[in-house]
Amino acid sequence: MSFLELNKVTKIYPNGTKAVHETSMNVENGEFMVFVGPSGCGKSTLLRMIAGLEDITEGYINLDGILINKVDPSERDVAMVFQNYALYPHMNVYNNLAYGLKNRGISKEDIEKKVNEAAKLLQISEYLQRKPSMLSGGQRQRVAMGRAIVRNPKIFLFDEPLSNLDAKLRIQMRLEIKKLQQKVGVTSIFVTHDQVEAMTLADRLAVINNGLIEQLGTPIEIYNNPKSMFVAGFIGSPQMNFLEGELKNKTLTSEGFEINNVTSDFNGPVILGIRPEHMSQTDKGLINLSVDLVEQLGSDNLIYGEIKNKKDFCFRCPGSQIIKKGSKLSLNINDNNYYVFDKSNGNRVN
Amino acid sequence: MIRYFSSNFSHLILLIGIFIMIIPVWLIFASSTHTALIINTQGLQFFLGDKFLENYTKVLLYEGGFFKEITALKMFLNSFLMATGVAFLSVISSLMTAYVLVYFRVKYATLLFWIIFITILVPLELRIFPTYSVMSTLNLVNSYWGLIIPISASAIATLFFRQFYKTIPDELLESAKLDGANTWRFFIDFLVPLSKTMIVAMFIFMFVFGYNQYLWPILVTSSEQYWTVVMGLKMMSGSIVNKFAFVIMSMIPPVLIIIVLQKYFIKGIFQDK
Ligand SMILES: Nc1ncnc2c1ncn2[C@@H]1O[C@H](COP(=O)(O)OP(=O)(O)OP(=O)(O)O)[C@@H](O)[C@H]1O
Ligand SMILES: [Mg+2]
Numbered sequence: 001m002s003f004l005e006l007n008k009v010t011k012i013y014p015n016g017t018k019a020v021h022e023t024s025m026n027v028e029n030g031e032f033m034v035f036v037g038p039s040g041c042g043k044s045t046l047l048r049m050i051a052g053l054e055d056i057t058e059g060y061i062n063l064d065g066i067l068i069n070k071v072d073p074s075e076r077d078v079a080m081v082f083q084n085y086a087l088y089p090h091m092n093v094y095n096n097l098a099y100g101l102k103n104r105g106i107s108k109e110d111i112e113k114k115v116n117e118a119a120k121l122l123q124i125s126e127y128l129q130r131k132p133s134m135l136s137g138g139q140r141q142r143v144a145m146g147r148a149i150v151r152n153p154k155i156f157l158f159d160e161p162l163s164n165l166d167a168k169l170r171i172q173m174r175l176e177i178k179k180l181q182q183k184v185g186v187t188s189i190f191v192t193h194d195q196v197e198a199m200t201l202a203d204r205l206a207v208i209n210n211g212l213i214e215q216l217g218t219p220i221e222i223y224n225n226p227k228s229m230f231v232a233g234f235i236g237s238p239q240m241n242f243l244e245g246e247l248k249n250k251t252l253t254s255e256g257f258e259i260n261n262v263t264s265d266f267n268g269p270v271i272l273g274i275r276p277e278h279m280s281q282t283d284k285g286l287i288n289l290s291v292d293l294v295e296q297l298g299s300d301n302l303i304y305g306e307i308k309n310k311k312d313f314c315f316r317c318p319g320s321q322i323i324k325k326g327s328k329l330s331l332n333i334n335d336n337n338y339y340v341f342d343k344s345n346g347n348r349v350n
Numbered sequence: 351m352i353r354y355f356s357s358n359f360s361h362l363i364l365l366i367g368i369f370i371m372i373i374p375v376w377l378i379f380a381s382s383t384h385t386a387l388i389i390n391t392q393g394l395q396f397f398l399g400d401k402f403l404e405n406y407t408k409v410l411l412y413e414g415g416f417f418k419e420i421t422a423l424k425m426f427l428n429s430f431l432m433a434t435g436v437a438f439l440s441v442i443s444s445l446m447t448a449y450v451l452v453y454f455r456v457k458y459a460t461l462l463f464w465i466i467f468i469t470i471l472v473p474l475e476l477r478i479f480p481t482y483s484v485m486s487t488l489n490l491v492n493s494y495w496g497l498i499i500p501i502s503a504s505a506i507a508t509l510f511f512r513q514f515y516k517t518i519p520d521e522l523l524e525s526a527k528l529d530g531a532n533t534w535r536f537f538i539d540f541l542v543p544l545s546k547t548m549i550v551a552m553f554i555f556m557f558v559f560g561y562n563q564y565l566w567p568i569l570v571t572s573s574e575q576y577w578t579v580v581m582g583l584k585m586m587s588g589s590i591v592n593k594f595a596f597v598i599m600s601m602i603p604p605v606l607i608i609i610v611l612q613k614y615f616i617k618g619i620f621q622d623k
Contacts, residue, residue: 053524074531075530080525088540090540090546100529
């Protein structure tokens, strides 16, 4: 039995919006699970059902062997970090951390010990007497984390906790969250729509679309082996290139080139997916790209251009290679690293 | 002050306003320190006289009323009890009403709120006879509770608290819940401290409102024991200077409470933190 089990969980809001469809998944003890997906796909709703902040319309959720469908959020022993932190504005940092412990009837000395420990771990010891309004965004973020950690809950839930921070701080906090989770070892679920965040944090990743889990697996599994066009397009940066094509008797015809011996028995219109980083320059390559734009990132160059009817085709090459706007490139796909999707439903067919 | 006069036109306007409001009060105060003879023969006085102590002590211990059962001191006590009672009860009841309306799953909460709000259109004076008959059934005529209870439900205060609660983000309630706060704890640990300044502001409003009641106290009390200051202003006999002194004294409690709590009052009304 897994630590957290979702069994055909469905959420229909009172206004009729079906936000989550029969979702099932298991999260193991100590695992860092990330929900990723576009805005409005139901990530928060799923998380809030686990927290008990939304009723479950249908299905079951088990946490640590207990059916929690009808358990009040205050009794579930879960901690949540919100996007806007939701710190208690009228309490100082110490009391923000201590409040949950007080409600559990823990003795004063123990509370003090736990709060000080958590504060030390998060490097907020100096701010314990301050009100949240006197803290910077990053410090508030830490306090919010501290409030979750100090209670030593069964599970941490994070709802886009980093999205209010600037880019640099976000990367730093991302790292800290990951380290912290490994140190504390508490099962965590992290919601984000940022795929880099998702890839870097997750032990396992659930890509959600329209209230359904499209794919569940380790980040690298999902990157290497996306099951659908949606997942393929969502994971990976810059985005995978998609080209229209036709597959017939294992031969794929697309935008002026052909690929033979495709490992698929599918016949009909398809979408060919190629990641920008899965190509390299050769003489007489498969794909002819006329360069429109070069983005130099230092370590890498992102080359955007046109191949036959497809605009904004992206190719990624090392930053040392100098490529000029207007030049023509000839590209090959490395190691048959391409993906073929059924055009009608987006499912992977190769 | 000279500098303000010359440099700042808007300050000038404000000062004129202040003078217009202060001068009548000052005239009464100055006049209350003279003998009745001077007032009767020479009219209101602009400068202070020398009978301050004499006039004021006389008023405080003066036994007014038809049966001479009550002193001004007792009237002040009555008024104070009534105003404080009204302020306390109405603040507590409207805090709780707003809590229920905003945070509980009440069907038609908005409609209910507007029904409560409409009661502003039905002041006590309009429903005074039914109210009286309720009080008399409950045997509360001629008692402090009788003075206090019927004017202790405030739609305005409910409106203020409700609007304030609606600005509090939902996440606060949610994280409090996850931290193990139940319904009662959320109210006590969050809503009450967060609305502290507004509570003070409403307390002042309701204190002054209770203090200024006239018609209802007259109706619900027949014993002079329960006379309030505002009733006393009308009922009190005595010489003109004593009446003036009493008028001045009657202003002290509301002014005092505003001065003491002013800091919170301004904050509460304009809701800055
Ligand atoms: N209280 C609600 N009542 C009705 N519909 C809702 C409610 N909350 C969310 N929804 C709808 O449910 C769907 C899922 O919402 P949810 O908040 O879970 O999305 P999300 O994946 O968290 O998006 P985001 O990344 O923008 O936060 C959306 O279509 C949204 O409009
Ligand atoms: Mg969300």
